[in-house]
Amino acid sequence: MKLNQCLKSLVIGAFALALPLTAQAAPIVIKFSHVVAQHTPKGQAADYFKKIAEERTKGRVKVEVYPNSQLYKDKEEMEALQLGAVQMLAPSLAKFAPLGIKEFELFDLPFIFDNYNELHKVTQGPVGAKLLSKLEAKGVHGLAYWDNGFKVMSANKPLKTPEDFKGQKLRIQSSKVLDSQMRSMGANPQVLAFSEVYQALQTGVVNGTENPPSNLYTQKMHEVQKYVTLSDHGYLGYAVIVNKKFWAGLPADIRTILEGAMKDATKYANDIAKKDNDEALAAVKKSGRSQFITLTPQERAAWKKTMDKAHKEHMNRIGADLIKEVYAATGYNPN
Numbered sequence: 231m232k233l234n235q236c237l238k239s240l241v242i243g244a245f246a247l248a249l250p251l252t253a254q255a256a257p258i259v260i261k262f263s264h265v266v267a268q269h270t271p272k273g274q275a276a277d278y279f280k281k282i283a284e285e286r287t288k289g290r291v292k293v294e295v296y297p298n299s300q301l302y303k304d305k306e307e308m309e310a311l312q313l314g315a316v317q318m319l320a321p322s323l324a325k326f327a328p329l330g331i332k333e334f335e336l337f338d339l340p341f342i343f344d345n346y347n348e349l350h351k352v353t354q355g356p357v358g359a360k361l362l363s364k365l366e367a368k369g370v371h372g373l374a375y376w377d378n379g380f381k382v383m384s385a386n387k388p389l390k391t392p393e394d395f396k397g398q399k400l401r402i403q404s405s406k407v408l409d410s411q412m413r414s415m416g417a418n419p420q421v422l423a424f425s426e427v428y429q430a431l432q433t434g435v436v437n438g439t440e441n442p443p444s445n446l447y448t449q450k451m452h453e454v455q456k457y458v459t460l461s462d463h464g465y466l467g468y469a470v471i472v473n474k475k476f477w478a479g480l481p482a483d484i485r486t487i488l489e490g491a492m493k494d495a496t497k498y499a500n501d502i503a504k505k506d507n508d509e510a511l512a513a514v515k516k517s518g519r520s521q522f523i524t525l526t527p528q529e530r531a532a533w534k535k536t537m538d539k540a541h542k543e544h545m546n547r548i549g550a551d552l553i554k555e556v557y558a559a560t561g562y563n564p565n
C-alpha cells in the first residue's frame with residue numbers, strides 16, 4: 231500500500247513536472263506563404279530565413295514555408311495575413327494597393343531604376359522606411375525589402391517597338407501603374423494571379439507578360455512564349471511583412487532574434503538576386519524555346535518615352551512629393 235502510494239505520487243509528480251515543460255516546448259509557428267518556386271531569390275531567401283530562425287531560437291520557433299501558391303494565391307494571401315491565418319508573406323511591391331497602400335506602386339513606374347544601386351537608394355533609404363510605416367494602420371508590420379530583378383517582356387510575336395504592342399493581351403500584376411504602362415504601348419493589360427499565368431499563356435487567354443527572368447524560367451513561361459525582349463523596363467521586388475498583432479505578441483527575446491535573422495536573410499536575398507536572374511536568363515537561352523530580342527538604345531529610348539505616360543498618370547495618385555523624392559534619389563529623367 232505504502233509502495234503503491236509512493237509510486238502514485240511519483241507518477242503525479244512526474245506529470246506535474248512534464249506539463250509545464252511540454253507547454254513550454256510547443257514552438258511558435260510562423261506560416262510563411264509565397265507564390266513563387268523555391269529556386270528563386272524569394273524562395274531561397276524564405277528557406278534561408280527558416281533555417282537561421284529555427285537554429286537561432288533553438289527550436290522555440292518553427293517556420294513553415296509554403297511556396298508556389300500552395301496555400302494561397304496573390305489576393306488571398308494578403309487577406310490571410312490580416313486575418314492571422316498566416317503570419318509572414320513577401321508579396322511583390324505591385325500587390326499592395328488592394329491593402330489600401332497604393333504608394334508601393336511607385337516601384338512599378340517604368341524605367342525608374344537603372345540598376346540595383348539606384349533601387350537600394352529607395353528601399354534602404356527614407357522613402358522605403360516611410361512606405362513600410364504606412365502598413366501599421368492596416369494591421370501589418372513591414373520588416374524588409376527583398377530584391378528580385380528587372381523585367382523582360384515576353385510574347386509570341388517580337389516586341390521591339392511600341393507599335394508591336396498594339397492589341398496584345400498582356401498579363402500584369404494587380405497594379406494600376408502597370409496597367410497604364412501597358413496601355414501606353416497600346417496593349418490590353420489583364421490582371422491574373424501569378425499561379426494562373428502559365429496556363430493563360432499556354433491557352434492563349436493572354437499573349438504575353440512581363441517578369442524577371444527568375445520567375446519566367448521557374449514557371450516555364452519561356453516554353454509557351456516564342457520571344458523574350460531583354461528590356462529591363464521595370465523592376466519587381468518584395469516587401470516582407472508580418473501580422474502586426476502576432477509580431478507584437480512575440481516574447482521580446484524571440485522577436486529580437488527573428489529581427490536579426492530577417493536582417494541576415496535580407497542580405498542573403500539581395501546578394502543572390504542578380505546572379506539568380508542572370509542564371510535563369512542563361513537557362514532560358516540554353517533551352518532554345520524562346521528567341522531573345524535585344525533593343526537598340528534608340529528602341530529602348532522609344533519604350534521609355536512612351537511609357538513615361540504611366541509616370542504622369544500616377545503622379546498625383548501616388549503623390550508628387552514622394553515620386554519627386556524618388557526621382558531625386560535615382561536621377562530619373564524621362565528623356
Ligand code: LMR
Pocket residue numbers: 265266321322378403423424441445
Ligand atoms: C507576379 O505575380 O508576377 C510576381 O509578383 C510573382 C512574385 O511573387 O515574384
